[in-house]
Amino acid sequence: MENNTVLEVKNLHVHYVTSESAAKAVNGIDFEVKEGESLGLVGETGAGKTTTALAIMQLIPDPPGIIVDGEIYFEGNNVILNTDKENQAMRGNGISMIFQDPMTALNPIMTVGDQLSEVLLTHEKLSKAEAKKRVIDLLEIVGVKSDRYDDYPHQFSGGQKQRVVIAMSLLCNPKLLIADEPTTALDVTIQAQVLEIINNLREKYKMAMILITHDLGVVAETCDKVAIMYAGQIVEAGTVREVYLNPKHPYTRGLFDSIPKLDDDSSELIPIEGAISNAADLPTGCYFHPRCRYCKEICKQQQPPQKGEGHTFMCHFDLFSEEEKEERR
Amino acid sequence: MENQVLIETRRLKKYFPVPAGFLHAVDDVNLKINKGETLGIVGESGCGKSTLGRVILRLHEATSGDVLYDGMDINNFSADEMRYMRQNMQIIFQDPYASLNPRMTIGQIIEEPLKLHKIYKSADDRRARVEELMELVGLPMRSYNQYPHEFDGGRRQRVVIARALSINPQFIVCDEPVSALDVSVQAQILNLLMELQKKMGLTYMFISHDLSVVKHISTNIGVMYLGQLIEKAPKNDIFNHPLHPYTIALLSAIPSTNVLQKSKKIILKGEINSPINPKVGCRFATRCPFATEKCTSGNPQFVEAAPDHFVACHRWKEVADGTLKFNM
Numbered sequence: 001m002e003n004n005t006v007l008e009v010k011n012l013h014v015h016y017v018t019s020e021s022a023a024k025a026v027n028g029i030d031f032e033v034k035e036g037e038s039l040g041l042v043g044e045t046g047a048g049k050t051t052t053a054l055a056i057m058q059l060i061p062d063p064p065g066i067i068v069d070g071e072i073y074f075e076g077n078n079v080i081l082n083t084d085k086e087n088q089a090m091r092g093n094g095i096s097m098i099f100q101d102p103m104t105a106l107n108p109i110m111t112v113g114d115q116l117s118e119v120l121l122t123h124e125k126l127s128k129a130e131a132k133k134r135v136i137d138l139l140e141i142v143g144v145k146s147d148r149y150d151d152y153p154h155q156f157s158g159g160q161k162q163r164v165v166i167a168m169s170l171l172c173n174p175k176l177l178i179a180d181e182p183t184t185a186l187d188v189t190i191q192a193q194v195l196e197i198i199n200n201l202r203e204k205y206k207m208a209m210i211l212i213t214h215d216l217g218v219v220a221e222t223c224d225k226v227a228i229m230y231a232g233q234i235v236e237a238g239t240v241r242e243v244y245l246n247p248k249h250p251y252t253r254g255l256f257d258s259i260p261k262l263d264d265d266s267s268e269l270i271p272i273e274g275a276i277s278n279a280a281d282l283p284t285g286c287y288f289h290p291r292c293r294y295c296k297e298i299c300k301q302q303q304p305p306q307k308g309e310g311h312t313f314m315c316h317f318d319l320f321s322e323e324e325k326e327e328r329r
Numbered sequence: 330m331e332n333q334v335l336i337e338t339r340r341l342k343k344y345f346p347v348p349a350g351f352l353h354a355v356d357d358v359n360l361k362i363n364k365g366e367t368l369g370i371v372g373e374s375g376c377g378k379s380t381l382g383r384v385i386l387r388l389h390e391a392t393s394g395d396v397l398y399d400g401m402d403i404n405n406f407s408a409d410e411m412r413y414m415r416q417n418m419q420i421i422f423q424d425p426y427a428s429l430n431p432r433m434t435i436g437q438i439i440e441e442p443l444k445l446h447k448i449y450k451s452a453d454d455r456r457a458r459v460e461e462l463m464e465l466v467g468l469p470m471r472s473y474n475q476y477p478h479e480f481d482g483g484r485r486q487r488v489v490i491a492r493a494l495s496i497n498p499q500f501i502v503c504d505e506p507v508s509a510l511d512v513s514v515q516a517q518i519l520n521l522l523m524e525l526q527k528k529m530g531l532t533y534m535f536i537s538h539d540l541s542v543v544k545h546i547s548t549n550i551g552v553m554y555l556g557q558l559i560e561k562a563p564k565n566d567i568f569n570h571p572l573h574p575y576t577i578a579l580l581s582a583i584p585s586t587n588v589l590q591k592s593k594k595i596i597l598k599g600e601i602n603s604p605i606n607p608k609v610g611c612r613f614a615t616r617c618p619f620a621t622e623k624c625t626s627g628n629p630q631f632v633e634a635a636p637d638h639f640v641a642c643h644r645w646k647e648v649a650d651g652t653l654k655f656n657m
């Protein structure tokens with residue numbers, strides 16, 4: 001493993017098992033994130049994005065969640081083998097996570113300033129006055145004025161709350177920030193502000209980031225690399241440029257064809273037929289085969305291998321290579 | 330050929346009483362929607378899009394102002410007249426989970442309005458109509474006896490659309506009909522709505538915060554800000570020649586999938602005003618880099634800056650001739 005690799009996930013499998021069913025949420029994913037790099041994790045509802053993030057944070061609810069297989073290396077340590085204490089330390093100053101709903105991260109009956117100071121004080125040896133100063137400085141950086149230190153969360157708008165949550169996640173200078181749909185609930189003008197803040201801070205602190213979203217535009221504007229998830233697998237991954245300019249998996253193609261393009265609204269939208277499969281009842285063979293317009297017999301029977309280097313994809317065929325396209329003509 | 334106006338609002342207002350005074354959810358909105366066209370409505374959360382839709386349908390009573398349907402002032406209609414009128418106007422909501430009764434089958438749900446409005450005499454006729462509708466929206470016949478919980482979001486939204494169409498409305502308010510759906514499924518529903526419009530000559534008011542979706546489906550686009558309509562024009566004019574500073578900032582903020590050409594974003598500063606007892610002046614002035622004394626002391630009028638292109642900004646002429654530009 002290269003020494004500037006911050007996170008490496010290998011063959012991760014996570015299931016949620018209840019008496020009625022077993023949902024296969026994550027089914028063998030591999031990826032890595034290097035220092036200062038940002039990875040966009042894209043996929044539809046139920047694709048396993050949050051589960052992946054929770055596994056890295058060692059926060060999978062157990063029961064019903066189980067990490068069935070795989071390894072997760074953070075700075076060279078397999079975190080699955082961590083003790084509770086080691087996990088707490090890791091979450092304190094190694095990895096931080098921004099959850100989708102800012103309210104779940106904030107305590108409604110404590111002022112914003114006190115909450116942030118408290119986080120700082122539990123992880124670092126500081127005086128109260130020093131903590132307060134650090135918090136005020138950080139709030140200032142994310143654009144919350146210092147006179148809001150003594151306000152309660154409900155006195156903030158959605159965008160401001162999200163800034164507070166971002167400030168909170170950065171308090172202890174994490175090496176890796178996992179942001180789960182950090183701007184989905186925000187208006188586009190506010191989203192642009194928040195993404196700019198995240199980008200600036202990332203540069204300033206050389207922080208690595210995993211950005212979870214279903215917005216391909218947000219990834220294009222904030223990430224270096226992208227991984228497309230479908231039914232708990234990464235079906236395509238590579239640099240944003242490679243994947244966006246030359247998508248190789250039919251699902252990735254389908255996503256791009258489904259979204260209206262701003263610069264070309266005459267083009268017809270081509271939806272992907274059907275809906276994402278239930279994690280408790282995944283199809284045989286390629287998990288995408290019931291919705292795939294290129295499906296052949298082999299797709300129904302065998303899981304496709306991972307192909308490509310750097311720019312990888314999971315499909316029995318290389319459907320969009322020049323030769324293949326020629327053949328279909 | 331003269332376009333025929335189906336919906337018109339004149340100085341339409343909806344104020345909600347709140348402890349601190351009045352919340353101006355819709356404030357002095359003038360608009361027209363032509364038959365067979367789609368007016369897209371965009372704007373940030375809480376700017377009054379849904380309230381405008383509801384007031385037009387009289388699901389909320391207007392505080393003042395008029396709503397004209399085909400030239401008739403429906404605000405003065407009696408309850409009976411309104412019940413008749415309702416057949417022409419329907420609404421589709423964002424959340425296909427909340428808007429379907431979990432104890433009714435798909436068939437019963439689609440049939441309900443037919444019973445309510447007593448359009449068909451016999452159960453057989455109603456059944457035939459329901460089947461026709463199911464086919465129209467792409468639902469398989471075997472779903473007739475299924476329940477909503479057996480359906481995913483996309484198919485539920487098809488049920489909602491079939492129900493809305495059952496009584497042959499002319500005008501449909503689509504309030505974020507695809508916002509809760511995944512993109513791949515969203516495209517299915519957008520295509521369906523556009524196909525139905527062509528087939529049946531429907532008129533839509535399409536509310537969404539997703540500007541690329543709105544651009545795709547609309548004929549004209551209206552931009553709202555804190556209860557007011559601040560700009561309205563044919564969609565290409567909005568995108569190519571926006572005149573209101575807020576519209577310009579909004580358009581620049583849309584994340585683009587174009588990796589070859591990174592677009593510059595306008596990052597707005599300043600706080601959003603409160604919609605409760607708003608002060609005189611332009612409501613965007615607190616965030617507008619071009620705001621002057623005039624902007625905070627007088628309300629800008631909604632004027633026709635170019636044919637069919639309306640804008641409410643004191644300085645639109647300087648924006649139009651290029652004197653005012655955002656620093657990016």
Ligand SMILES: Nc1ncnc2c1ncn2[C@@H]1O[C@H](COP(=O)(O)OP(=O)(O)OP(=O)(O)O)[C@@H](O)[C@H]1O
Pocket residue numbers: 016023024025043044045046047048049050051052061064278279280
């Ligand atoms: N606590 C849980 N118990 C049982 N099943 C779960 C639990 N959490 C998630 N799942 C299931 O695991 C699968 C993956 O869920 P996950 O939340 O990781 O998806 P996601 O990609 O984050 O989706 P979204 O875009 O909706 O947030 C889904 O099928 C989901 O129903």
Ligand SMILES: Nc1ncnc2c1ncn2[C@@H]1O[C@H](COP(=O)(O)OP(=O)(O)OP(=O)(O)O)[C@@H](O)[C@H]1O
Pocket residue numbers: 345346347352353354372373374375376377378379380381538604
């Ligand atoms: N019944 C009500 N009583 C008081 N205030 C209301 C009521 N309904 C809406 N409002 C307020 O009116 C304003 C406009 O709300 P509306 O729901 O129309 O906004 P919107 O543009 O549809 O927002 P969103 O994009 O979040 O759906 C908001 O400030 C809202 O809080």
Ligand code: SF4
Pocket residue numbers: 249250251286287288289290292293294295296299304314315316317
């Ligand atoms: S493996 Fe087959 S079914 Fe799966 S994406 Fe490729 S072509 Fe489609």
Ligand SMILES: [Mg+2]
Pocket residue numbers: 049050051180
């Ligand atoms: Mg999630």
Ligand SMILES: [Mg+2]
Pocket residue numbers: 378379380504
């Ligand atoms: Mg609304």
